[in-house]
Amino acid sequence: MAGAALASLVAVPAGAYSLVGGEGGQGTHTAAAKPSDGAPRTSSATTSGPTRPATEGQLLDGITFAQASDGLGKCLTAERGAPSAPLGEAKDYRIVLAAKSTGGSVPGxxxxxxxxxxxxxxxxxxxxIEDGVASGFSTGTSADDSPDAGPVVPDLNAGGLFQPSATDKGSWKLPFRWAVVGTVEPSVAEVSVSYGDATRQAVLDHGWFVASGVLxxxxxxxPHIxxxxxxxxxxxxSDQDKGWARMLP
Structure with a gap:
């Protein structure tokens, strides 16, 4: 299967939801203009923190870079004891997305x-991050070196970003914030993601693509990529990608 060899993500939907940017689930929309994949890397706010995303549009629903950085740091600290996953420090990372967890029954x-x-x-x-505490956590490595990898590799195991957890299947809490992430080769200049009745142009951020919207x-x-x-x-x-399911489970 094309994609990343990743651990399963435990989705932590939230009851509280704040919609920023006026995104809707109907019609066709275009995200903020994507930067060049070779754009200069921006520095993080502190020498010990992660690097900012390529665009401010990747920080959604009113979440600040400081909040996203703090959350990433909490998760890395909580998970650092696993010898099979040398996670490193927050300063080793670039944040490519921060968004509210919505669509399920877990409040907070x-x-x-x-x-x-x-x-x-x-x-x-x-x-x-659930009420300020590190909760669900998923790690994995890119499959770019796989002989079956194509120019676009959606993250097969990050389904919790675009659907509620299995316990909330069939009873989504709406509106639902969704996102799709994955890797791209330098030959890729544009990635579009269609989900529901909307099509989004993804941001390309140093070899990764990030698309988001609201259902x-x-x-x-x-999502169709x-x-x-x-x-x-x-x-x-993605309709031609044997590793990407066309229907939700």
């Missing part, structure tokens, strides 16, 4: 942060 002021390790590169973590109804079809080169030629279609 909860959000998740997606960080990608840069020193060395390749590791991805999804970190859930106002339950859906059964999984496409990747294009600078001339508009289709390089990747």
């Amino acid at each position: 002021d909860n959000f998740h942060v997606v960080g990608v390790r840069e020193h060395p590169a390749g590791m991805r973590v999804v970190c859930d 106002d109804r339950q859906v059964t079809a999984a 496409k990747g294009y080169d600078s001339s508009g030629k289709l390089l990747y279609d």
Whole structure:
């Protein structure tokens, strides 16, 4: 299967939800203009913290960079005892997404942060913060070196970012904040993600793509992902990817 060899993410949906940016679940939308994949790396606010995302639009629902950094640090500290997962320090990571956890039955002021390790590169973590405490945690490594990897590699095991947990299947709490992440090769100039009735243009952030939106109804079809080169030629279609399920479980 194409994709990242990742541990399962335990989704931690939240009852509290604050919608920022006026995103809706209907129609076709375009995210903020994506930066060049080779854009200069921005420095983090402190020498001990992670690097900022390429765009402010990757910090959603009113979550600040300071909150996202604090949450990532808490998760890394809580999980650092696992010898099989040398996680490193927060300063080794770039935050590519922070968003409210919504759509399920767990109450509280909860959000998740997606960080990608840069020193060395390749590791991805999804970190859930529940009322200020590190909760669900997922780690994995990029599958870019796999012989089956294509120019776009969606994160197969980060389904908790775009659907509620299994216990809330069929009873989504709406509106539902969703996100899709994965890696891209340098040949990819644009990635679009269609989910529900909306299509989003993903941000490309130093070899990773990040797309997000809001659903106002339950859906059964999984996100549909496409990747294009600078001339508009289709390089990747998730409908042709045997490792990416077209329907939600």
